[in-house]
Amino acid sequence: MNRYSAFGLLRGALNGQKHWQPAWRDPEPKAHYDIVIIGGGGHGLATAYYLAKVHGLKNIAVLEKGWIGGGNTGRNTTIVRSNYRQKPLHDLFEFGLKLWHNLSDELNYNVMFSPRGAMFLGHSDADMVKLAERGDAMRCDGIDADLMTRDEVAKLEPLLDMSRSARFPIEGGLIQRRGGTARHDAVAWGYARGADSFGVDIIQKCEVTGFVRDGDAVVGVETTRGRIGAGRVGICVAGHSGHVAGLAGLKLPVESQTLQAMVTEGVKPMINSVIMSQSLHCYISQSDKGGIVFGGDPDNWPSYAQRGHPMVMEGAIAQGLALVPALSRLRMVRTWSGVTDMSFDGAPIIGETPVRNLYLNGGWCYGGFKATPASGWTYAHTLATGSPHALNAPFALERFMRGATIDETGTGPMPNSR
Amino acid sequence: MMLINCPHCGPRAQSEFVYERTVDSVAPAGASNDEAMQILFTRSNPRGVDDEIWRHTFGCRAWMVVTRHRVTNEISQVRAVGPEALP
Numbered sequence: 001m002n003r004y005s006a007f008g009l010l011r012g013a014l015n016g017q018k019h020w021q022p023a024w025r026d027p028e029p030k031a032h033y034d035i036v037i038i039g040g041g042g043h044g045l046a047t048a049y050y051l052a053k054v055h056g057l058k059n060i061a062v063l064e065k066g067w068i069g070g071g072n073t074g075r076n077t078t079i080v081r082s083n084y085r086q087k088p089l090h091d092l093f094e095f096g097l098k099l100w101h102n103l104s105d106e107l108n109y110n111v112m113f114s115p116r117g118a119m120f121l122g123h124s125d126a127d128m129v130k131l132a133e134r135g136d137a138m139r140c141d142g143i144d145a146d147l148m149t150r151d152e153v154a155k156l157e158p159l160l161d162m163s164r165s166a167r168f169p170i171e172g173g174l175i176q177r178r179g180g181t182a183r184h185d186a187v188a189w190g191y192a193r194g195a196d197s198f199g200v201d202i203i204q205k206c207e208v209t210g211f212v213r214d215g216d217a218v219v220g221v222e223t224t225r226g227r228i229g230a231g232r233v234g235i236c237v238a239g240h241s242g243h244v245a246g247l248a249g250l251k252l253p254v255e256s257q258t259l260q261a262m263v264t265e266g267v268k269p270m271i272n273s274v275i276m277s278q279s280l281h282c283y284i285s286q287s288d289k290g291g292i293v294f295g296g297d298p299d300n301w302p303s304y305a306q307r308g309h310p311m312v313m314e315g316a317i318a319q320g321l322a323l324v325p326a327l328s329r330l331r332m333v334r335t336w337s338g339v340t341d342m343s344f345d346g347a348p349i350i351g352e353t354p355v356r357n358l359y360l361n362g363g364w365c366y367g368g369f370k371a372t373p374a375s376g377w378t379y380a381h382t383l384a385t386g387s388p389h390a391l392n393a394p395f396a397l398e399r400f401m402r403g404a405t406i407d408e409t410g411t412g413p414m415p416n417s418r
Numbered sequence: 419m420m421l422i423n424c425p426h427c428g429p430r431a432q433s434e435f436v437y438e439r440t441v442d443s444v445a446p447a448g449a450s451n452d453e454a455m456q457i458l459f460t461r462s463n464p465r466g467v468d469d470e471i472w473r474h475t476f477g478c479r480a481w482m483v484v485t486r487h488r489v490t491n492e493i494s495q496v497r498a499v500g501p502e503a504l505p
Contacts, residue, residue, distance in 0.1 A: 242463030251460035256488070301437035301472075304465045304488045309419050311433050344459055400459045416437055 001197035004108055023189060024196035029203050032229035033061040035383055036221055038208050038244060039237035040064025042073040042184075043361060043368065045191035045202070046376020047236060047383065049107075052198030054377070055384035060200045061230075063223060065207035069188025072239050075306075075338030076369040077261045077283060077295045079274050081118040081179030082143055085134040086408050088394035089347060094143050095391055096374025097178060103373060109190030111182050112288060117273035118179030121153065121160075121323070122172045127279055131174035138176075148173040159270055159326050167322040168280060181274060181285055187372055211248045217356035218248065234359045234383050239339035240304070241349075241362030248355050252362070253344040253400045255415040259298040259366045260308035260316070260337040264330035266290030275323065282319035284327075292327060294320045298340060298366060300416040308337035340366050342415035345405035350379055350392040359383055360397060420491055425498035426478045434476040441469040441483055465489060471499075 002008075002021050012019050035051060037044045040062045051057045062068075080100050082093035104110050122128040128147075135145035153173045154162045162170055192202055203225070212220035212227060220229040237244050242254050271286040284294040296316025299309050313335060321328050343349060343363030348371070350361045361379045364371065378392035388396065399405060420432040440461060445454040462468070465488060472484045485495040 240465070242461065243465040246462065246464065251456070251462055253459045253461070255461050255463055256465075302440070302461075302463065302468065302470070302488055303491070305491060309432070311419055401455055414439070416439075 001193065023193040024202050027201045027203065029061065029206065029223070029225050029228050030201065032220075033201070034059040034231040035061075035234065036228060036230035036232075037062045037234045037236050037383075038221065039071075039235065040068040040188075040192070040202060040204065041071050041236070041238070042069065042187045042191060042372040043238065043375045043379070044234075044236035045188055045195055046372050047234060047361070047379045048195040048200045048202075049191045049198070050377050050380035051384055052195060052200055055380060057384060058199050060195075061228065062195070062200060062202045063206045063208055063221070063228070064202070064204045065224075067204050068192050068202060069185055071237075072338040072340065072368060073184055073188045073372075075261070075336050076184060077285065077293050078181045078184050078287075078369060079118065079179070079276075079283060079285065080113065080182055080370040081176050081274070082370070083118060083120065083134065083138060083145060083174070083176040083179065084408055085137050086406055087137070087141065088406050089408055090138055090141060090143055092374050092378070092391050092395070093371060094141070095377070096371050099373035099377065100182065101178070103187075103190070107190035107194045109186060109193060111186045111190055113180065113182040114288070115178050115180040117156070117175050117177045119148070119153070119156065119173045119175040119273045119275055121170055121275065121277045121279075122174070123168050123277065123279050124171060128172050131172070135174050144176055144178055146175050146177065148175055156272055157275060159324050160275070161323060161325050168277070168319070175273070179274065181287070183288075184369060191376070208244060208247070211358070218358040230357075232357045232359065232383055232386075234361060234379060236361045236379065238341045238362045238364045238368055241341045241360065243304070245353070245360065248353070248358055250353055250355065252349070252360070252397070254341045254349075254363050255302050256304050256339050257298040257300065257342045257415065258303040258305055258308045258337045259295070259340045260313055260335060261293065261295035262313065262316075262332055262335040263287065263291040263293045264327070265333050267292070267330065270326065271324070277319070277323065280319045280323075282316055282323065284320055284324060291333070292330060298342065304339050306337055306339055308335070340364065340368075344400060344415060345407045346409055346411075347406035348375070348395050349397050350375065351382060351388050351396040353397060420493065422472065422484060422493065423496050424474050424477060424480070425482060425496060426480055427474065430474070430477055434474060435472045436475040438471040438473055438481070441471060444471075467494070
């Protein structure tokens with residue numbers, strides 16, 4: 001792999017930048033791989049990267065039906081944080097957050113991680129009590145969390161409507177200063193380039209259409225580019241987990257829903273942190289290009305459409321404008337939506353399935369992007385060793401049958417009540 | 419937004435309706451614990467047509483079964499149901 005560096009750019013300047021090479025190969029699929037990962041998003045590519053780097057495996061393929069990073073990796077709001085109340089969740093996301101802080105160096109690829117602070121707003125006394133409790137739970141596990149007064153919130157984000165007559169009055173907040181945003185595409189491309197340099201075959205335009213079974217085990221996949229044998233197969237297609245697992249005859253605790261996000265025209269810096277409100281479910285940040293990125297609730301009914309409904313968008317916009325009235329002057333330039341795996345407790349599923357040699361990574365609901373490094377790391381461990389890493393053991397598929405759900409929002413076992 | 423043809427009120431905007439769950443996720447009264455768990459906690463979640471229970475919450479408040487395609491959003495059938503009609 002050609003290492004990227006400032007020196008290389010300078011040298012390239014002298015010879016017309018002719019030294020650039022494709023960042024990854026475009027190989028033909030082989031007849032057999034030790035591990036086949038279905039899904040070339042950030043999670044799948046990160047899994048392949050850590051399988052090769054940490055576990056020393058060489059014969060790995062990532063199969064992608066479209067182009068890499070074209071699913072939810074390219075359809076999120078790029079927020080990175082680990083401020084969860086439940087221990088299994090904040091442990092997993094914190095492990096990921098630590099990887100995020102070093103990811104550009106690790107991959108020799110600028111993922112533009114920007115730890116500008118991720119702040120939850122509190123709108124009432126009850127909200128502040130919940131935020132304090134969440135912050136305490138995080139600090140007990142060594143994760144940074146600072147409760148903020150009303151004045152501190154106003155100082156950090158001067159454009160918030162802090163008036164007492166505001167539609168959503170602000171009483172304070174909870175900030176995780178190490179949280180922030182990153183560049184979504186660069187995460188997929190950086191992991192792809194890294195994995196490719198270890199010999200991982202990244203095979204695009206290759207849709208899995210079925211599984212090859214030998215008794216109770218999966219021994220390969222049928223694809224639009226022919227049959228590919230596999231020692232172990234890892235599903236990593238969040239959004240479409242239900243569909244792909246269905247090809248293996250599995251029914252998952254997952255319902256696919258659409259989640260929308262949108263971005264305005266670029267403006268000078270006006271939002272300094274990532275502003276989130278869990279009472280409203282609205283999140284606002286400003287991209288490095290200047291656009292105000294925001295999103296809201298999923299469309300609360302099942303859909304694989306990858307396009308959302310204006311009535312849900314309107315709800316998110318109404319919340320955003322109530323919090324930051326100045327946004328009303330901006331023009332919306334783009335909206336998009338992704339298909340999310342809404343799991344039945346709001347937590348992801350990483351681990352084995354009832355089918356031998358078939359593993360599942362999915363159920364990320366609307367929070368998968370921030371987990372990309374941690375998801376890849378733990379899934380790679382699971383695929384390499386056949387048993388879960390301590391961090392993803394609580395996220396086993398069979399937890400639903402044991403009643404051991406990880407219900408962060410406490411809204412019960414219905415995806416559309418989340 | 420989808421236009422849902424309520425069996426009682428005629429075509430109405432989707433914003434008047436609330437999605438509840440799929441028809442196959444309603445456990446019959448005599449189901450064993452294992453069956454009930456499977457029915458309540460898993461979904462076939464097809465990338466195609468499924469039968470869904472919706473409620474005309476901001477209209478006549480009646481429940482109905484909507485047969486809808488999950489990619490195109492095409493609604494092929496809406497039929498009225500009562501509690502006794504659920505499986």
